[in-house]
Amino acid sequence: MGSYDKKIAEGTKQFLEPGESVKAAFITQPRGTTQAIAGVHALGATQAGGHAAAAAQAGFAITKPMALAVTERRLLSLKISSALGMGIGGEVKELAGAVPLAQVDNIELKKAGMAKIITVSVNGTEFKLEANVKADVDSLISAYNAAKGGG
Numbered sequence: 001m002g003s004y005d006k007k008i009a010e011g012t013k014q015f016l017e018p019g020e021s022v023k024a025a026f027i028t029q030p031r032g033t034t035q036a037i038a039g040v041h042a043l044g045a046t047q048a049g050g051h052a053a054a055a056a057q058a059g060f061a062i063t064k065p066m067a068l069a070v071t072e073r074r075l076l077s078l079k080i081s082s083a084l085g086m087g088i089g090g091e092v093k094e095l096a097g098a099v100p101l102a103q104v105d106n107i108e109l110k111k112a113g114m115a116k117i118i119t120v121s122v123n124g125t126e127f128k129l130e131a132n133v134k135a136d137v138d139s140l141i142s143a144y145n146a147a148k149g150g151g
Contacts, residue, residue, distance in 0.1 A: 004090045005136060008067045011092025012078060016071065023143035025069035026135040027080065027090060028118065030055075030062055030128070058125035061097035065090075068118070068129065070144045074098050075107075075122070099123075107144050109137045 009022040016022070030052050055062040055077075062077050067090070069076040077097040080090050105121035116137050118129040131137060 004067075005139075007090055008069060008078065008080070008092060011080075012069055012076065012095075015076070015078070015092075015095040015098075017073065020071045020073055022069045022071055022076075023147065024136065024140040025067050025078075026131055026137055026140060028066060028068050028129040028131040028135065029064040030130070052127075054125055054127035055097070055120075055122070058099075058122035058127065059103070060099050060120075060122045060127075062127065062129070063096045066096060067092065068120075068140065070101075070140050070147065072147050074100055075104050075120075075144070101144065101147055104144065104148075107141050109141060 004027055005025050008025040008027070012022050012025070052062055060075070060077065063079045065080050065082050067078045067080050069078060075098070076095060079093045079096045081093060082090075099122055103123050105124060106119075107121075108119045110117045110119070111133075114133050116131045116133060116135055118131060118137055119126055120129065
């Protein structure tokens with residue numbers, strides 16, 4: 001785990017059930033957030049809002065800034081402080097959402113230039129997140145697959 005991943009895992013302990021531990025985590029945000037910040041505000045904000053609404057419909061809250069984490073039992077979204085780089089910021093503030101892994105249909109990764117696009121399906125509803133190119137999404141997907149019994 002990188003510096004933020006370790007910080008997230010440590011900060012998440014207060015929200016875990018007995019015997020549960022964070023297997024992988026990374027900093028992310030609703031898809032479209034970068035567009036909204038980079039000047040295509042209306043399109044990006046609409047896109048990010050749509051993904052947040054889809055996640056809510058699935059019974060899983062997402063926020064920004066946030067981290068996504070997987071344990072042996074659950075997928076978690078965590079509200080964090082802004083990550084400023086070099087390990088500064090990114091402290092876990094609260095548990096925003098949690099669902100048992102049995103309700104998570106799939107987590108997929110696509111790379112798009114300097115970003116990673118993560119498609120999460122919960123209770124049959126898809127929503128998308130985005131992360132920077134250094135985010136260790138592969139470890140989260142591997143931990144998710146292992147916990148679900150598929151790898």
